[in-house]
Amino acid sequence: MDFKLRFLPVCLSFILGSFLFFSCNIEGDLPPQNEVNLFATAEDIPELSIFSEAVGLALLSQPLSELGPFTVFAPSNEAFEALFREVGVSNVRQIPADVLQGVLLYHIVSGRILSKNISSGSFPTFLPETSLTIDVNGSTILINESTSIIRRDIEAENGMIHLVDEVLFPPSNTIMEALESNGNTIMVQALIAAGLAETLASEGPFTVFAPSNSAFERFLEDNLLTGTEFIESPLLDTFLSYHVVDGLLPSQNFTVGPRETRVDLPIYFSEAINGNLWLNGIAGINNTNINADNGIIHVLDYVLTPPTENMLDYLQNTSTASDAEFRILVQAVQLLGLEADLQGGVDENLTLFAPTDAAFENLFDELGINGLEDLDQNTLRDILLYHLVPERLFSQDLREDEPLQTALEGASLELNIADQLVNEANLLPDFLNTLLLNGVIHGIDAVLLPDE
Incomplete structure (x- = not known):
């Protein structure tokens, strides 16, 4: 399954809690009495049959029926079918329910928003800590720079539906992307050369101790190596995997002593008299707890070398x-x-x-x-x-x-x-x-x- 879908598992209890916390009673904000709730409204629209099925599979039909008001940017059947082709599935039932929850929550914002009242800006969604970006230019409305509203202002008892032509995804932030954003470009290049980029873009979670660019430069100089020689080393995979620990290890859980890595060789934490932590006695930890969707990164001021001799x-x-x-x-x-x-x-x-x-x-x-x-x-x-x-x-x-x-x-x-x-x-x-x-x-x- 495409990596975009792997990083959206959301706990149902948290989802329902989010809806309950941010939603208000729909009484006092009702359109004409003949209108029905959001879920029932979507079910009556042929173009939203896949969306409606997804809502049911994600166990969100009750919140969309009983709570609100919400505005839902609902992907059309064609939008979902394009997603299926991209991620290699044939129908919505092949996407895990927790992933669907995350995807759908990213399409829902608080309040009843008519298209004429939509303005450019950032709109918080019900997927925690994520927002949609909307750009309005005359009659054109673009969501996240490329997604268009193809049918507007479908009113429901507890909100508003706008059909969109793409399934929306929150900005991804895998370890590889977080390394790039943090300026660890040599580490990124080395991981790609070692064939480890796909691993570190997978679900994980991983903890990566990433040497800074200057750390790599000092290491190469100290060992009389060129960048090409380092990248072409047959041991590059082992070398870099020695900087990766399976699971999440935030700095508050650092303890003096060994910690197993992905090459079954430990790295060793030491604490200096001044309280600073070191790895293998040679690398200080410059920056900690850089979060990614699939793990966490700590930046080192030198490169670790896995031992090979007694x-x-x-x-x-x-x-x-x-x-x-x-x-x-x-x-x-x-x-x-x-x-x-x-x-x-x-x-x-x-x-x-x-x-x-x-x-x-x-x-x-x-x-x-x-x-x-x-x-x-x-x-x-x-x-x-x-x-x-x-x-x-x-x-x-x-x-x-x-x-x-x-x-x-x-x-x-x-x-x-x-x-x-x-x-x-x-x-x-x-x-x-x-x-x-x-x-x-x-x-x-x-x-x-x-x-x-």
Whole structure:
């Protein structure tokens, strides 16, 4: 079914409540006594047979019979038949009743309005928070810029009917349209390229964490990528789906910790000391609760990257690079047979404060030794376990008054948030908040010793 019809489900109790609230008793506003109510009047007009059937299916015949006064812009049979062709149905019974309710409510306004009294402007309808726009130019009356009144001033006991030549629809505002309206044009282009535009124009609901245009530009620059390379990536679908959560998640329901995405990998919320929320330790949330018909959007100041490696894979892969920083750490892990401690998936939650090669070399100089082989293995094991915390902690999660209990029994780390220190080691900005499947790595410029 066409997307225009998918976003109009309306609760019947709300509909009837709306009619009751906005309607008045029809007594005292009656035309001549031989006239009948709106529903009965429509039933007597051959050109409105489909409209009358739709009113009955939508359970609106009683309000249009007993309440009022209303003015109804009733689509002709030809108008409904054109809609059926557009959305791929053969009759009005194939359109869900709740959808019909929404469509029909958009054709009804309050009061008895003769065509000669219609003026240009916006007219609130009984579909919540939506209005019709009417333009009058001489004898010509256009509704929503293109729909014409083809038969005017059919009076009923409780209102007025005007036949129109099209079925009217409220302005749609899918997530894709809301992104465009909000200026997230790079996100829109990427979603289209990834084949996700149709998904995000479907019923949903979805929550989208949308990087701003400047966020994408910084991400591309940081990763030495061109826009074309990014758009043509075979992983673009996965990459963008990592920014989408099924269901509605307004900002008031944000909680620290993981939240599953459409790629079965969590994103992680952290709260900084100042109360600001971050995702994956790298993206701040600039704007929240941008509503769409099928979901909600929050704007990020950086792009999220789904993790693909565990800690061991990451350290081993980076240790072979020309500008590698963690070769000695990898050698230490292998020397002690601790590889299994750094493997695993998203169900494991670890934080590793990873000393750089320079940090290890400074330690060797201080101890007057040549390398790892000169360290007692039990001592080296304690040192490595002292760098590992059995929690997934981004830098925003760290608190000065909460020492971190490490994997070394009975040993904890002290934090200095103002100076970005763990014990006496500096947290390195270039290696901060590296998200991996089984945890987070923070690079540090000194080896931490448990007996200090």
